[in-house]
Amino acid sequence: MFSSASQASVGRSLAGLETPCLVLETRRLARNVSRLKTHLEPFAVRFRPHLKTAKSAEVARVVTDELAAPLTVSTLREAEYFLEHGFSDLLYAIGIAPNKLEHVFDLRRRGAELSIVLDNIEMARLVAARCAERSDPLPVLIEIDTDDHRSGIKPRDPVLVEVGRALHEGGAVLGGVMTHAGSSYGLKGAAAFAERAEQERSGAIAAAEALRGAGLPCPEVSVGSTPTAHFARDLAGVTEVRAGVFMFFDLVMAGIGACSLDDIAISVLASVVGHQRDKGWILIDAGWMAMSRDRGTARLSVDQGYGIVCDLGCDPIPDLIVIDANQEHGIIAHRSGLGPLPNLPIGTMVRILPNHACATAAQHDRYHVTTDGSIVSAIWPRIYGW
Amino acid sequence: MFSSASQASVGRSLAGLETPCLVLETRRLARNVSRLKTHLEPFAVRFRPHLKTAKSAEVARVVTDELAAPLTVSTLREAEYFLEHGFSDLLYAIGIAPNKLEHVFDLRRRGAELSIVLDNIEMARLVAARCAERSDPLPVLIEIDTDDHRSGIKPRDPVLVEVGRALHEGGAVLGGVMTHAGSSYGLKGAAAFAERAEQERSGAIAAAEALRGAGLPCPEVSVGSTPTAHFARDLAGVTEVRAGVFMFFDLVMAGIGACSLDDIAISVLASVVGHQRDKGWILIDAGWMAMSRDRGTARLSVDQGYGIVCDLGCDPIPDLIVIDANQEHGIIAHRSGLGPLPNLPIGTMVRILPNHACATAAQHDRYHVTTDGSIVSAIWPRIYGW
Numbered sequence: 001m002f003s004s005a006s007q008a009s010v011g012r013s014l015a016g017l018e019t020p021c022l023v024l025e026t027r028r029l030a031r032n033v034s035r036l037k038t039h040l041e042p043f044a045v046r047f048r049p050h051l052k053t054a055k056s057a058e059v060a061r062v063v064t065d066e067l068a069a070p071l072t073v074s075t076l077r078e079a080e081y082f083l084e085h086g087f088s089d090l091l092y093a094i095g096i097a098p099n100k101l102e103h104v105f106d107l108r109r110r111g112a113e114l115s116i117v118l119d120n121i122e123m124a125r126l127v128a129a130r131c132a133e134r135s136d137p138l139p140v141l142i143e144i145d146t147d148d149h150r151s152g153i154k155p156r157d158p159v160l161v162e163v164g165r166a167l168h169e170g171g172a173v174l175g176g177v178m179t180h181a182g183s184s185y186g187l188k189g190a191a192a193f194a195e196r197a198e199q200e201r202s203g204a205i206a207a208a209e210a211l212r213g214a215g216l217p218c219p220e221v222s223v224g225s226t227p228t229a230h231f232a233r234d235l236a237g238v239t240e241v242r243a244g245v246f247m248f249f250d251l252v253m254a255g256i257g258a259c260s261l262d263d264i265a266i267s268v269l270a271s272v273v274g275h276q277r278d279k280g281w282i283l284i285d286a287g288w289m290a291m292s293r294d295r296g297t298a299r300l301s302v303d304q305g306y307g308i309v310c311d312l313g314c315d316p317i318p319d320l321i322v323i324d325a326n327q328e329h330g331i332i333a334h335r336s337g338l339g340p341l342p343n344l345p346i347g348t349m350v351r352i353l354p355n356h357a358c359a360t361a362a363q364h365d366r367y368h369v370t371t372d373g374s375i376v377s378a379i380w381p382r383i384y385g386w
Numbered sequence: 387m388f389s390s391a392s393q394a395s396v397g398r399s400l401a402g403l404e405t406p407c408l409v410l411e412t413r414r415l416a417r418n419v420s421r422l423k424t425h426l427e428p429f430a431v432r433f434r435p436h437l438k439t440a441k442s443a444e445v446a447r448v449v450t451d452e453l454a455a456p457l458t459v460s461t462l463r464e465a466e467y468f469l470e471h472g473f474s475d476l477l478y479a480i481g482i483a484p485n486k487l488e489h490v491f492d493l494r495r496r497g498a499e500l501s502i503v504l505d506n507i508e509m510a511r512l513v514a515a516r517c518a519e520r521s522d523p524l525p526v527l528i529e530i531d532t533d534d535h536r537s538g539i540k541p542r543d544p545v546l547v548e549v550g551r552a553l554h555e556g557g558a559v560l561g562g563v564m565t566h567a568g569s570s571y572g573l574k575g576a577a578a579f580a581e582r583a584e585q586e587r588s589g590a591i592a593a594a595e596a597l598r599g600a601g602l603p604c605p606e607v608s609v610g611s612t613p614t615a616h617f618a619r620d621l622a623g624v625t626e627v628r629a630g631v632f633m634f635f636d637l638v639m640a641g642i643g644a645c646s647l648d649d650i651a652i653s654v655l656a657s658v659v660g661h662q663r664d665k666g667w668i669l670i671d672a673g674w675m676a677m678s679r680d681r682g683t684a685r686l687s688v689d690q691g692y693g694i695v696c697d698l699g700c701d702p703i704p705d706l707i708v709i710d711a712n713q714e715h716g717i718i719a720h721r722s723g724l725g726p727l728p729n730l731p732i733g734t735m736v737r738i739l740p741n742h743a744c745a746t747a748a749q750h751d752r753y754h755v756t757t758d759g760s761i762v763s764a765i766w767p768r769i770y771g772w
Binding site for chain 2 (some may be wrong): 016017018019020021052074075076094095096097098099100103118119120122123126145148150151182271272273274275276279283285288289290292293294295326327328329331345346347349356358359362363364365366384385386
């Protein structure tokens with residue numbers, strides 16, 4: 001899959017790599033995983049990590065500690081890939097479209113215990129009918145809207161029971177309810193996350209009770225987002241928790257208080273390729289193609305541009321950020337636009353912490369894995385597309 | 387490389403595809419290519435199209451009409467890929483970093499007539515020394531800053547001659563000068579583009595004259611950006627023109643008057659997966675992973691959100707845009723946030739015109755090619771990464 005040059009990078013120091021490239025620090029990854037698992041342990045819930053951020057079987061193995069552990073995925077391509085790598089218990093957590101149903105049934109024929117989600121009566125009827133035609137009782141979770149953020153049915157909307165009944169009385173399996181408090185990304189601090197976690201939990205429970213009150217089954221109550229999963233104080237009635245970006249964390253998560261800068265496990269390695277001294281600019285070879293166009297910190301109290309500039313050891317260089325980006329050029333400057341610049345001669349290598357781990361990792365086809373932060377111990381491929 | 391399901395999509399109508407996916411209309415592509423070639427023909431300059439947008443050998447063949455035509459590339463991965471597909475005359479147009487030089491020499495040993503660019507004396511000396519060591523007289527273009535936009539040496543900066551001398555008197559070949567008027571993306575209309583094209587031309591010529599006046603060779607004068615290439619009125623003294631995004635065009639180019647909406651050759655096919663009627667939202671399965679995070683129209687007079695929503699025939703639905711996006715969800719709404727919505731039932735398929743073709747195409751691993759706008763005639767792979 002990779003060129004021989006890439007495979008030859010195993011055993012080299014980061015300073016010996018060709019830039020730009022994506023670096024993954026496994027000590028940070030392992031610590032992030034351990035922290036969330038430790039927090040969730042007392043609640044006796046199933047943990048179903050979301051692999052949309054990592055899109056890598058090797059990362060999935062670190063996160064799960066076991067083969068065949070349950071995973072959440074964001075595309076059927078991910079479902080296919082993780083199935084091929086031994087993970088068969090999969091939740092595809094995006095509302096299903098009619099044109100994906102054949103692919104879903106095909107993956108189930110190939111051994112995937114794949115569940116899907118939906119939030120409307122039209123798809124519920126269509127899915128139930130297709131399940132009956134196929135004689136495949138596909139498990140479906142009904143998506144619940146607990147925070148007005150995006151998709152889902154409100155817990156007390158009468159449509160919820162109608163959807164449940166269409167699934168249960170048709171050919172599908174009513175697997176339960178799921179919700180994602182995506183609005184938690186717009187909050188800040190432990191107290192606010194804990195409150196939103198309780199809103200997520202109580203909304204999902206209310207939906208489950210509405211289904212049960214109508215005589216319908218609701219075995220699963222699945223909740224989760226990185227901020228709510230980490231700060232939930234009560235998960236009574238919840239059967240399953242999902243989270244994804246926590247594996248790597250990023251500047252948005254640090255900016256809202258969900259992690260600290262030294263929890264961020266991925267960075268983009270880049271080289272200084274030019275100076276525009278009259279403007280206070282240092283040019284690097286990591287532009288938006290390497291960082292993504294995500295500007296998630298623009299709406300936070302501290303805007304980190306396209307990322308925080310660190311030295312090769314991943315220590316932030318004070319007040320140095322990537323203030324602008326073209327396709328393959330990044331422009332480094334003092335965050336004030338005017339402050340003093342460190343001496344970074346042509347060829348200096350830096351590491352950039354990303355705004356949004358999901359978006360930045362998606363720009364790369366592999367991780368340059370390092371345990372000690374300086375030597376490449378492995379190359380882990382990642383997938384993309386649909 | 388692709389699943390059998392994907393190959394089986396050849397011959398299907400767009401309505402039969404799995405979403406999201408990237409659609410390329412070859413009639414629009416061919417018309418865009420023809421328009422620029424016709425404009426450039428009277429000037430008798432070499433055309434070196436930039437393949438950073440397309441990253442596809444099949445697209446390169448449409449654009450060039452001939453094998454072995456000169457190309458511009460933005461990564462050494464592109465250089466490698468196009469070399470393997472018969473294109474050997476390549477300009478890598480990003481200022482070179484020291485850690486890429488071995489890769490450059492390796493590509494040249496493998497048959498690439500590869501040129502590089504740089505804009506500082508440190509790299510000029512290093513490149514000249516490495517060329518001498520390798521006995522490989524690598525052609526180098528000096529990057530010139532003609533518009534204060536990003537990188538390059540000012541035409542009248544004495545460093546220019548110093549850099550030229552270091553290359554020429556060392557082991558490299560001083561190939562000439564190159565510039566890119568990236569600031570043209572911030573202008574609007576033919577007159578402004580023509581003026582910036584003249585500034586680009588005259589700046590590059592001034593730099594060439596400075597080198598020649600110092601007794602140095604400057605055979606090549608390479609200029610270009612999509613807006614300046616299309617509206618240049620004089621290219622006297624210029625030997626080569628580069629442009630990339632014109633192949634596909636996008637909403638940013640339409641917004642500044644460099645093309646019209648029906649020139650845009652790529653779109654993202656998506657499905658309606660939900661409704662939030664109280665909010666005036668229609669949910670689709672194309673989020674920022676399919677569209678990219680590029681919000682290039684946010685700074686223009688008309689903000690197109692994450693893209694303009696079209697029907698299956700690629701006709702825009704009045705005032706309907708993607709107002710927000712999560713990883714795999716797009717939110718469609720009336721551009722006012724309040725206006726009436728068309729009836730788009732669950733499963734309806736739409737096509738989204740992108741803000742920025744380079745960024746959106748980069749999110750996909752293949753083009754679903756259509757000549758007539760409705761039947762898939764081919765699948766063309768595209769590359770990514772470095």
